[in-house]
Amino acid sequence: MIKISEAINIITKEAKLLEVEKVHILSSLNKILAEDIYSKDNLPSFDKSAMDGYAIKSEDTKNCESKNPVELRIKGIIKAGDYYEEEIKCGEAIKIMTGAAVPRGANAVIEIEKVNTVKDKLILNSVVKKENNIIKMGEEIEIGDLAIQKGKMIRPAEIGLLASLGYKYIHVYKSPVISLIITGDELIEIDEEPFMGKIRNSNEYSLRALIDNLNGKYISLGVVSDDKNILKEKIKYAFENSDIVITSGGASVGDYDFIEDVLKELGADIKFTTISIKPGKPVTFAVYNEKLFFGLPGNPMSIITAFEEFVVPAVNKMMGKNNLVKEEITVVLADDFKGKKGRTKYVYADIIKENGRYYAYNVGSQCSNHLITLSRANGIVIIPADIGSVNKGEILNGKFIFK
Structure with missing residues (x-):
């Protein structure tokens, strides 16, 4: 490993x-x-009003105060999208709406709630500064700017x-095209009733959703029976038509696990077959003509863990992203968590921020075929390989899963 x-x-x-x-x-x-x-x-391409108010000449308010109010004559109104042709003169004001172009001659806008009006007279009781409530042309960005x-x-x-x-x-x-090959004679469609020895094909739906979550594209090659020749043809086709090939199941060491043999026969360069992680140990990674191959385990929790931890970084790099892996955070254990030494353990938990710290709560069985546990979790606690069970109050690293 x-x-x-x-x-x-x-x-x-x-x-x-x-x-x-x-x-x-x-x-x-x-x-x-x-x-x-x-x-x-x-941007903007003209001086525009930041408020509903009145466009004026600021110099008209030079000596304005409550004891010495200023009266201006309201000449008209400008709504967003209109343009006032005339130039505003001293002693005049134009009612203006947010986003409308400031008329020529005006250099300030006074908010509508700060003035009084009597018929066509605007009454001001304080000095209005130049460029007040005006968004200047090019203030956001200018021609040629990055x-x-x-x-x-x-x-x-x-x-x-x-x-x-x-x-x-x-x-x-481009987003990578990912081919999905689901192996196993035990699989049936999700709308079928399970009978002795059969289970619904949930892995394909999990993988499709995980790929959608990454903004990737997928080709589903369906469920492939435990037949080496059929599997070989499917994998060969997938290499020819996609950037990444993912298989679910068949990557272990059982009598009907043919993934490694098929890859060798096709001439793929197998980089590794097991990783020191729980769940998700039996992961085969190979390269064939610059196409990536991931042989993921068949248990639902294992396949989702392996995808998030190992496939996601590859997809992120292929799409040009800088952050390839999820950021780890420090979590305080709010419950006890069981574990055995030997492999790094990803324990699914509900991580909640309380009083400025992250706390991890137990959400149930960590059995690798229990999807219900995943549905209750929003993150994982990472227990190092040299540590077994951990107790409430201990501090470990963790991270959030999915989006």
Whole structure:
């Protein structure tokens, strides 16, 4: 068995950055930008009002105070999207809405709630500073400025910014195509009733959801029976049509576990077959023509753990992300947790922040086929290989899972 950190290092070394593709900005969410984005405009492209109020000349209020109010004549109104053609003169004011263009000659906007009006007269009782409540042209960004740097993950905020700058299409790094091969004669469809010796094919649905969570793409090759020749053809096809191949089950040492034999026959370079982790020990990682292969265990908790810990870093690197693995946090154990020495243990728990610290609560059995435990958890506690059971109050590392 190799250590978890060693396995991740081997995987990320073999994972290669994918090609660039041009996509519509609405298809770029959570992808990594593959180009620098420069502003084609000044934002805003005109001086605009930050408030509902009145556009005025600030010098008209030079000596204004409650005992010496100033009266200005209201000439009209400007709503957002309109433009006032005339130039405002001394002693005049224009009612203006938020986002509307400030008229020529005006250099300040006074909030509507700070003034009084009588018919067409605006009454002010205090000095208004120059540029008050005015967002200046180019204040946000100017033509030619770098707006979004290459390597940035596109979030809803970036999509909004791209739209405001007139970018409809951008270049991003491709998401990997992942082929899924689920092995096992014991598997039936999820809408079938289980009978003696059969179980529903939950692993495929877990893997599809995990890939969707990463913004990846998948090809499902369905359930493959425990037949070496059929498995070989499926894996060969998957290598030809995807960037990553994942199998579920068949990676152990049973009489019907053919993964390692098939990889050798295809000429794949097998890097390792077991990792010192619980759950998720039997993980086979191989490389074939720069395509990555992950033979994951068949137990539901094991396959999800192995995917999050070992597949996710590879996908992140291929998509151009900088943070390949999830950040670890310090957690205080709120309950006792059982374990045995020998392998690093990932114990699923409910991690809650209380009084500035993270506390980990027991959510039930850690048996590797218990999905119900995963559904109750939002993170894991990491128990080192040289430690067995741990007790309430001890401090360990942990991390949140999924998103």
